[in-house]
Amino acid sequence: MIDDRTEFVGRNILITGGLGFIGSHLAIKLVELGAHVTLVDAMVPDYGGNLFNIEPVKDKVIVNFCDIRDANAMNYLVKGKDYIFHLAGQVCHVMSLTNPFPDIDINIKGTAIVMEACKRHNPEAKVIYTGTRGQYGSSVKLPVSEDAPTNPKGIYEISNLTAEKIIKVYCDVHGIDCVLLRLTNTYGPRAQMKHSRYGVVNWFVRLAIDDETIKVFGDGQILRDFLFVDDCVEALLMSAVCQPAVGKIFNVGIDKPTKIVELAETIVRVAGSGRWEFAPFTPERKAQEPGDFYSDISKIRRVVGWQPKTSLEEGLRRTIEYYRRYKDNYW
Numbered sequence: 008m009i010d011d012r013t014e015f016v017g018r019n020i021l022i023t024g025g026l027g028f029i030g031s032h033l034a035i036k037l038v039e040l041g042a043h044v045t046l047v048d049a050m051v052p053d054y055g056g057n058l059f060n061i062e063p064v065k066d067k068v069i070v071n072f073c074d075i076r077d078a079n080a081m082n083y084l085v086k087g088k089d090y091i092f093h094l095a096g097q098v099c100h101v102m103s104l105t106n107p108f109p110d111i112d113i114n115i116k117g118t119a120i121v122m123e124a125c126k127r128h129n130p131e132a133k134v135i136y137t138g139t140r141g142q143y144g145s146s147v148k149l150p151v152s153e154d155a156p157t158n159p160k161g162i163y164e165i166s167n168l169t170a171e172k173i174i175k176v177y178c179d180v181h182g183i184d185c186v187l188l189r190l191t192n193t194y195g196p197r198a199q200m201k202h203s204r205y206g207v208v209n210w211f212v213r214l215a216i217d218d219e220t221i222k223v224f225g226d227g228q229i230l231r232d233f234l235f236v237d238d239c240v241e242a243l244l245m246s247a248v249c250q251p252a253v254g255k256i257f258n259v260g261i262d263k264p265t266k267i268v269e270l271a272e273t274i275v276r277v278a279g280s281g282r283w284e285f286a287p288f289t290p291e292r293k294a295q296e297p298g299d300f301y302s303d304i305s306k307i308r309r310v311v312g313w314q315p316k317t318s319l320e321e322g323l324r325r326t327i328e329y330y331r332r333y334k335d336n337y338w
Contacts, residue, residue: 014248016041021088021132023047023075023121024056024095025068028198028205029137029190031060032240033092038064040244047084047095049074054098055199059336075117081124088129090247093121093136093174096167099204103163114166115173122177133184135247136174138167140191140260140300149230150303153189153256160297171256184253186246191260191302195236195322196329200337208233208270212326215274215281216334222286224296227268232261232301235322238315245313252311260302261315270319277323 020037024030025046037044046068050056061068073080075095085091095117097109118136125132143151144158159165171187178185194208203210214221242259246252265273271283288296308314330337 018042018089019087020044020090022092026056028055030094031197032236035064036240038067045069047071060197075121078120081120082128085124085129088132091132091134103161107162110162110166115169118170118173125183126181130183135186138171138189140189142168145297146300150262150301152303178254186252187256188259191232191234193234193239195326211274215278218280221271221283223268223271223283224288229267230264230299232264234260235317238317242313245311249311257307258302258304262304264301278327
C-alpha cells in the first residue's frame, strides 16, 4: 500500500491515455485518494479508450479529448499539475510490424511534445512514464534486471525505449523530475477486448468466457510474468511519491513466472468454461517472440518498497467476474 496516502489529497494530476486500461484504474484510485484528476485521451479506435472505464468516477474527473501530439493542448494541460502520468501511446507490437509510423509519431513525437510542454510551462511537475518489458528484447539472463541490454525486436518497443530516453534527457538536462517504469504483461478489468493484439491474458479470458478455444502457440512452455492491474497502479503511485526514485528506471512485474500453458489451464479452470489446444506459431508472431521473460523486481522493492500482492488465480477471478458483468461494454 502507499506509505503516505495523504500525499495525493488536493494534488492536481494529469493522466495521458486516461480512458484506457491502466489509466482508468489509476484515475479511479487517485480520486479515491483525494486528488483532482484530468484525463487526456485521443480515443483512437481500437486502442482501448472507453468512457465506461471511468463510470465509477465520471462526475469527479475532467476529461479532455485531445491528442498528446497537439502542442497547444499539452502546453495548456500541463500547467499547474503536480504529477503527470504519461501512459498514452501506440501499444501494439503486431501493428508496428506492418505500419511503424504511429509508433514513431505518437510514442516518440508525442512524448517530446509532452516533455517540451513541461519544460516551458511546468518544470516543477513530476513525470511518471510507463514503458514496456519489450524494450529489453530477448533475455540474456533470467530474471531480467534493469541493467540488462536493450535490444528491442520491433518498432513499438524501440519507440518506447526512445520515449524513455527523451524523458531522461529532460530530467538530467532540464531538471524535470521523472520516474521511468518498464511494465510487464499487465492484465485485469477495463482492458479492450475487441481483438487479440493487446495482452495475451485478457484475450484468453475473453475466449474462455465465450466458451471458445484458446490457442496456445508452440509447446506452451514459454515463461512470462503476469501482473494484475491493481498491483501495477500501486507501483505507479508509490514510485510517484518516492523521492529516491527520481531519475531511475524500474521493472514492474513479478519474479515468479508462469508457463503459457499453465496460464491457459488456470483461466479455463477459474472461468469454468472454454478449452485450450496447442497451435503452431504464425510467422508474424514467431518473428517477434522473445522467448522466456520474467522481471527482476529487486530494485523497485528495495528503493520504492513495492511488490506485487495479487496471485494469478485471484487476479483472473476478479477479471473474469468483471467482464462477465460488463461484457456488453467491451465486446
